[in-house]
Amino acid sequence: MGDSSNIIPGLFDLNLNIMFQNDMHSITDTITSLYKRLTQEHKEVHNVLNKMIAVVKSKPWRGKNDSIICLENILERDPRNLNALSDIEFLCRSIHRVNEADMYKEMLNAILNGGEIEDRRSKAICLMEQGYAILYDEDANVEHITKDRLSETYRMLLSEHKKSSGKRNNCIQLCIYHNKEALLNLQR
Structure with missing residues (x-):
């Protein structure tokens, strides 16, 4: 698997x-989205989804x-999940539970420095979970940006619609309709 010093576990x-x-x-929406993803995704990524939920929940x-x-x-x-061990160690330190953090x-470190088959398996799962989290995060971020831009455009169109008249008013009304449809499709 290579040098394990390059592996930095944790989300x-x-x-x-x-x-x-x-x-x-937005925190509640993200948690809801992650729970929905739990019902749709393969069980192999359920741990990483639960870790992502834990990361989001830790914000407040x-x-x-x-x-x-x-x-x-x-x-x-x-018990050998490197990302969970790293994240729980981080959280325990942040709330001053130092003895627990040291235990984790x-x-x-025992798994990261180990060379057994189980240690290599844990390292591989760690990297797979991190890759999945990054891909999910990029996908969710693009969706969020798109939703924000469509919402902003919708508000601008409504403002223009109030000021316009005649053919321009009809065109803007059609734009508002299609903008709203795009927002609804994105939410689905």
Whole structure:
């Protein structure tokens, strides 16, 4: 598999766009979208989706404990999951649970420095999960940008529609209709 020193486990270090959401509505929308994705995706990526949910939930201060519980559930099923170990270590340090963080760090280092088949498997899964998270984040970000631009255009068209008359008014009204249809299709 190569040099494991190049592997930096955890989703927090990836600087995903989902980590920088401050609006509670967009956080809730992202969590809902990730839960929906859980029902649609193959079970092999369920752990990474649950980790992404934990990352998003950790944004508000009170959500850090919920995130830790979510990651602990993943570790119950897969105690060698490098991304979960790294993320739970990060969260424990952020809320000053240093002894727990040190315990998770030791487990993480043992797997990263190990050469057994299971260690290599854990490293491969770690990289696969990170790749999936990056692809999801880029896809979600493009969708979010598109939705914002269509919404902004819709508001501008409404403003122009109020000022216009005659043939221009009819054309703008048609543009508003198609803009709204595009927004509805994007939401589906």
